[in-house]
Amino acid sequence: MVTLAEVAQHAGVSASTVSYVLSGKRSISATTRQRVEQSIRELGYHPNAGARALASSRSNIIALMVPLRTDMYVPVMMEIAIAVATTARTHGYDVLLLTGEEGPDAVRRVTGSGLADAMILMDVELDDERLPLLRGTDQPSVLIGLPAETTGLTCVDLDFRATGALCVEHLAMLGHRDIAVIGEAPAVYERHTGFAERTLDGLRSRAQELGVGLLHRPCEGGYDAMAVTLARILDERPGTSGFVVQNESAVEPLLALLRQQGRAVPEDVSVVAVCPEQVAVQASVRLTSVAIPAQEMGRYAVEHLVAKLDGRGTDEVVLIAPELTVRASTGPAPAGRIS
Amino acid sequence: MVTLAEVAQHAGVSASTVSYVLSGKRSISATTRQRVEQSIRELGYHPNAGARALASSRSNIIALMVPLRTDMYVPVMMEIAIAVATTARTHGYDVLLLTGEEGPDAVRRVTGSGLADAMILMDVELDDERLPLLRGTDQPSVLIGLPAETTGLTCVDLDFRATGALCVEHLAMLGHRDIAVIGEAPAVYERHTGFAERTLDGLRSRAQELGVGLLHRPCEGGYDAMAVTLARILDERPGTSGFVVQNESAVEPLLALLRQQGRAVPEDVSVVAVCPEQVAVQASVRLTSVAIPAQEMGRYAVEHLVAKLDGRGTDEVVLIAPELTVRASTGPAPAGRIS
DNA sequence: ATAGTCAGTCGAAGCGCTTCGACAGCTTTT
DNA sequence: AAAAGCTGTCGAAGCGCTTCGACTGACTAT
Numbered sequence: 111m112v113t114l115a116e117v118a119q120h121a122g123v124s125a126s127t128v129s130y131v132l133s134g135k136r137s138i139s140a141t142t143r144q145r146v147e148q149s150i151r152e153l154g155y156h157p158n159a160g161a162r163a164l165a166s167s168r169s170n171i172i173a174l175m176v177p178l179r180t181d182m183y184v185p186v187m188m189e190i191a192i193a194v195a196t197t198a199r200t201h202g203y204d205v206l207l208l209t210g211e212e213g214p215d216a217v218r219r220v221t222g223s224g225l226a227d228a229m230i231l232m233d234v235e236l237d238d239e240r241l242p243l244l245r246g247t248d249q250p251s252v253l254i255g256l257p258a259e260t261t262g263l264t265c266v267d268l269d270f271r272a273t274g275a276l277c278v279e280h281l282a283m284l285g286h287r288d289i290a291v292i293g294e295a296p297a298v299y300e301r302h303t304g305f306a307e308r309t310l311d312g313l314r315s316r317a318q319e320l321g322v323g324l325l326h327r328p329c330e331g332g333y334d335a336m337a338v339t340l341a342r343i344l345d346e347r348p349g350t351s352g353f354v355v356q357n358e359s360a361v362e363p364l365l366a367l368l369r370q371q372g373r374a375v376p377e378d379v380s381v382v383a384v385c386p387e388q389v390a391v392q393a394s395v396r397l398t399s400v401a402i403p404a405q406e407m408g409r410y411a412v413e414h415l416v417a418k419l420d421g422r423g424t425d426e427v428v429l430i431a432p433e434l435t436v437r438a439s440t441g442p443a444p445a446g447r448i449s
Numbered sequence: 450m451v452t453l454a455e456v457a458q459h460a461g462v463s464a465s466t467v468s469y470v471l472s473g474k475r476s477i478s479a480t481t482r483q484r485v486e487q488s489i490r491e492l493g494y495h496p497n498a499g500a501r502a503l504a505s506s507r508s509n510i511i512a513l514m515v516p517l518r519t520d521m522y523v524p525v526m527m528e529i530a531i532a533v534a535t536t537a538r539t540h541g542y543d544v545l546l547l548t549g550e551e552g553p554d555a556v557r558r559v560t561g562s563g564l565a566d567a568m569i570l571m572d573v574e575l576d577d578e579r580l581p582l583l584r585g586t587d588q589p590s591v592l593i594g595l596p597a598e599t600t601g602l603t604c605v606d607l608d609f610r611a612t613g614a615l616c617v618e619h620l621a622m623l624g625h626r627d628i629a630v631i632g633e634a635p636a637v638y639e640r641h642t643g644f645a646e647r648t649l650d651g652l653r654s655r656a657q658e659l660g661v662g663l664l665h666r667p668c669e670g671g672y673d674a675m676a677v678t679l680a681r682i683l684d685e686r687p688g689t690s691g692f693v694v695q696n697e698s699a700v701e702p703l704l705a706l707l708r709q710q711g712r713a714v715p716e717d718v719s720v721v722a723v724c725p726e727q728v729a730v731q732a733s734v735r736l737t738s739v740a741i742p743a744q745e746m747g748r749y750a751v752e753h754l755v756a757k758l759d760g761r762g763t764d765e766v767v768l769i770a771p772e773l774t775v776r777a778s779t780g781p782a783p784a785g786r787i788s
Numbered sequence: 789a790t791a792g793t794c795a796g797t798c799g800a801a802g803c804g805c806t807t808c809g810a811c812a813g814c815t816t817t818t
Numbered sequence: 819a820a821a822a823g824c825t826g827t828c829g830a831a832g833c834g835c836t837t838c839g840a841c842t843g844a845c846t847a848t
Contacts, residue, residue: 111563113804124828129806136807139826156561160508161804163499164833174546178531188527192517195548204564207513207546209534222495224450225543332731359731362701366733369708392671392698394705452834463798468836475837476795500834503803 112155121149132157163224172203172415173226175217175240177233178210183358185386186404187232190254193408194230201416203227217243228415230254234265236302250418252411256304260427264414266407269429270305270384273400274312276434277354277382280398282320285443286352286380289317290343291326292336292364294357299328309356309384323347331359333366340367351443356384365394376441382434390437398440400432451494460488471496502563511542511754512565514556514579516572517549522697524725525743526571529593532747533569540755542566556582567754569593573604575641589757591750595643599766603757605749608768609644609723612739613651615773616693616721619737621659624782625691625719628656629682630665631675631703633696638667648695648723662686670698672705679706690782695723704733715780721773729776737779739771 118125123142130136131146138146149155163169174194176187195205206226208216210233217240220226227249231240234255244251245262253265281289291313293299294306310326317324325347329339339360343350355361361383365375373379375395383390383399390399410428417423457464462481469475470485477485488494502508513533515526534544545565547555549572556579559565566588570579573594583590584601592604620628630652632638633645649665656663664686668678678699682689694700700722704714712718714734722729722738729738749767756762 111561111804114806115804125805126807126829127827130827133806136827137825142826154561156558158503158804159562159564160499160502160506161833162806164497164503164803164835165805165807167499167806167833169499171545176531178535184527185523188523191530191546192515192548195546196517196550199548199551205546206510207530207534207544209531209538211535212538219495222450222493223498225498333733333735362705363731363733366701366705366708369705392702394672394702396672450834453836454834464835465799465837466797469797472836475797478796481796497834500803501836503805503833504835504837506803506836 111158112153114155114157117146117149117153117155120153121146167224169224169227170203171206171226172198172412173206173208173216173220173229175208175210175229175231175233183402185358185388186402189386189404190232190408193405194412197409197412201412203412203416214239214243221247221249227419228252230411230415233303236304236307250415250423252414254407254411256308256427256429258304262425263427264418264425265427266410266414267305267429268400268402268407269432270308271312272429273384273432274309274314274354275316276312276400276432277384278313278316278320278322278324280382280434280436280440281352281354281380282317282322284352284380284440286322287443288323288347288350289313289325289352289354290347290350291324292339292353292355292357292360293326293328295330296328306356313354325350329357329360331357331363333363336360336363337367340364351379352440353379353381354384355381358385358389361385361389361393361397375439378444380440380443382440387435390435393439395439396437398435398437400434403430406430450497451492453494453496456485456488456492456494459492460485506563508563508566509542510545510565511537511751512545512547512555512559512568514547514549514568514570514572522741524697524727525741528725528743529571529747532744533751536748536751540751542751542755553578553582560586560588566758567591569750569754572642575643575646589754589762591753593746593750595647595766595768597643601764602766603753603764604766605746605753606644606768607739607741607746608771609647610651611768612723612771613648613653613693614655615651615739615771616723617652617655617659617661617663619721619773619775619779620691620693620719621656621661623691623719623779625661626782627662627686627689628652628664628691628693629686629689630663631678631692631694631696631699632665632667634669635667645695652693664689668696668699670696670702672702675699675702676706679703690718691779692718692720693723694720697724697728700724700728700732700736714778717783719779719782721779726774729774732778734778735776737774737776739773742769745769 114125114128118128128146131138131143198205229251232254234253234257236258238257241257253263256265256267298306314324327339327343329335368375368379375381383397385399387401390397414423453464453467457467467485470477470482537544568590571593573592573596575597577596580596592602595604595606637645653663666678666682668674707714714720722736724738726740729736753762
């Protein structure tokens with residue numbers, strides 16, 4: 111294992127000079143710099159992470175807390191995680207992967223031990239246990255998702271309220287008068303994960319404004335659960351011609367069931383999904399959808415943290431404006447039908 | 450930030466004693482231990498990770514290299530990552546998330562800097578660039594996946610050869626005489642990711658042994674690509690009554706297309722999938738499948754690494770035996786059909 | 789009774805790096 | 819020509835922990 115001291119000796123300078131070449135915190139003459147860089151290359155030197163962390167009290171690591179459960183939004187999580195990791199690398203940071211399992215203890219451990227310089231939390235609940243801890247430390251953090259109370263916190267998320275509104279608008283504009291919402295699993299709502307409620311809120315208030323009917327039904331993923339849910343919806347509101355789906359694992363079952371019942375998409379019914387782009391494109395009908403900007407959120411989170419660690423940056427809540435992409439699953443409401 | 454020294458003072462012992470209480474590397478009297486543990490709790494002490502790493506040259510971190518691309522097996526990756534993270538925690542390790550982006554450089558960086566004590570590599574190619582580096586270091590590592598040459602390496606993977614064989618057997622036993630294989634995207638084969646080829650190998654050799662016809666077609670995910678692929682298959686072998694699918698994003702499209710063409714599953718055609726359990730269960734037809742044991746692989750990888758780090762454990766290749774679960778997508782081949 | 793053993797504790801020497809103050813040799817200002 | 823300011827470099831003091839050797843006192847074997 112090559113050390114700084116060995117590089118210094120090889121280059122004929124002092125250890126501190128090598129350190130300054132590496133960090134750029136003091137000016138170094140061009141010739142010295144080159145000599146040192148040459149030695150570093152020749153010896154294959156890599157600074158020791160532990161020593162560096164100890165001396166500088168900076169680990170150059172960002173902790174990322176992902177939810178433990180894999181029942182929801184897995185591709186989104188993965189995409190965010192990868193975006194976080196790659197963005198972090200471009201800023202010289204590595205990413206520590208924490209699962210929600212440890213809960214608040216993980217926050218304590220990481221802050222207390224100096225393992226990471228900053229944290230990104232995913233799957234934030236409305237009244238998350240980890241929040242008081244974050245507020246009580248000076249370690250920067252970004253939440254992906256929105257809790258109930260955001261003072262003193264930095265958050266990024268898709269504007270789910272606007273997303274809901276946008277979906278209803280789109281369907282209403284096409285003439286649909288009765289809309290059903292296939293939501294996440296009941297557990298998601300019980301857990302008070304903000305996004306589901308915010309979407310619903312946006313859906314409802316715009317539906318009311320536009321005077322269209324809205325029926326919301328949570329739904330476990332999978333074909334069987336979807337079959338039951340759909341049957342209930344059509345029983346209760348036979349005239350339903352527009353669907354909004356916010357549940358990846360309900361998308362294909364819904365399409366399959368509609369097809370099976372002889373309801374053509376988009377001729378008879380229209381479907382709008384809130385899902386990652388990939389899901390929308392790869393579905394058996396190319397779905398009109400509002401994409402979940404996973405990459406963008408991951409990138410933003412890291413960049414904000416880096417800014418904070420550099421002494422720039424402030425607490426703020428950023429809601430990303432939703433964009434609805436029209437594909438093949440929505441069309442004008444069937445005419446001559448009494449809703 | 451509380452330090453060891455402060456704890457020592459608070460407990461009225463020397464710093465080294467506190468250290469030994471923490472590590473258990475020397476015997477400590479019960480009374481002293483209790484006093485120290487009390488002080489640790491009262492002061493809310495957390496050992497500083499950097500200092501610890503520097504002094505012990507152990508970071509207690511395991512690096513996990515995940516593939517950058519999200520075009521394949523995302524849920525499997527995620528499940529593995531989470532299994533790795535949680536298992537690592539139970540052994541006192543944290544997980545550093547590296548993306549494939551940096552390639553071999555990441556390996557150099559991590560080994561060189563002592564950032565991690567060990568590595569887990571996913572998405573291993575047959576002739577992976579990172580392998581020479583792993584062989585050239587004394588840092589333990591486990592590959593999830595199988596390269597062409599495994600000497601000096603530790604690997605875990607599903608036994609894909611046996612998996613292929615098992616799928617063919619199951620279909621043959623049900624009387625299917627012409628089987629089509631929907632494979633991964635062509636890019637996966639070109640990249641020489643071992644698992645795809647090994648599966649194919651298993652499929653082919655067992656098909657030959659059992660005297661059934663086998664047609665293999667790679668397939669991009671999605672509905673459109675699947676439509677083209679299916680049309681070609683049925684054109685070439687109209688009597689095909691059994692399908693083996695090894696491509697998550699082709700599963701639903703295949704089912705949708707079969708349905709649309711009036712081919713009932715499992716009455717007219719049978720489908721066996723190689724996919725995570727969740728996908729098989731949530732599909733619009735509950736799929737007979739060979740599960741990909743993501744959790745098991747992740748757990749094994751970590752446990753093997755921990756064993757190695759403790760001076761136990763050896764290099765070896767572990768192939769997990771496939772298990773085929775019969776669900777609703779396979780049944781006897783339709784009678785009276787000339788294949 | 790004396791040597792040997794052992795459990796329990798301490799002190800001190802690092803681990804490899806960052807960073808602060810100091811200083812030598814310049815150039816610029818007055 | 820002296821004072822002031824740069825620039826580029828060095829030495830040394832830690833950062834908070836682990837770990838080795840040494841020591842003390844009590845206990846066992848002879």
